[in-house]
Amino acid sequence: MNKVFLIGRLTRDPELRYTDSNVPVASFSIAVNRNYTSQSGEREADFINIIVWRKQAENIKNYIKKGSQVAIDGRIQTRNYEKDGVKRYVTEVVADNVQFLDTKNSNVGGGDSVGAFNDVTPNDFSSQMPTTDVKNDPFADFGASIEINDDELPF
Numbered sequence: 001m002n003k004v005f006l007i008g009r010l011t012r013d014p015e016l017r018y019t020d021s022n023v024p025v026a027s028f029s030i031a032v033n034r035n036y037t038s039q040s041g042e043r044e045a046d047f048i049n050i051i052v053w054r055k056q057a058e059n060i061k062n063y064i065k066k067g068s069q070v071a072i073d074g075r076i077q078t079r080n081y082e083k084d085g086v087k088r089y090v091t092e093v094v095a096d097n098v099q100f101l102d103t104k105n106s107n108v109g110g111g112d113s114v115g116a117f118n119d120v121t122p123n124d125f126s127s128q129m130p131t132t133d134v135k136n137d138p139f140a141d142f143g144a145s146i147e148i149n150d151d152e153l154p155f
Contacts, residue, residue, distance in 0.1 A: 008032035026057035
């Protein structure tokens with residue numbers, strides 16, 4: 001099984017290219033913190049190359065940038081090529097799914113993950129929320145009750 005889950009921040013803006021058959025592909029790298037600190041007390045990070053294909057690649061280019069936090073779900077892929085007579089090896093993550101963990105503008109002004117909502121209080125929404133009368137049975141219009149035998153339950 002080859003499955004990878006990562007959460008990190010982009011170390012550079014994504015690069016979007018198109019293959020010869022006009023399929024979009026984006027590449028970027030993320031910094032993923034390690035769970036421990038070094039002997040000097042500093043937290044270290046790994047820098048991991050990510051590849052994303054098709055429509056998701058175009059979304060990556062349009063909506064995230066250096067410093068954005070993302071969650072990656074994908075697989076590890078290795079490949080090699082030859083350059084100047086030297087064989088080179090590349091290990092990267094091919095993302096099946098990329099979740100944006102902060103908004104496009106949240107990195108402006110110090111990387112506040114709440115972004116534009118940092119001045120909003122719960123009272124600002126109270127006048128807009130619909131109310132529901134809980135005195136009435138919300139399931140009354142669904143007909144007669146249903147009898148369920150314990151043998152019918154899957155657990």
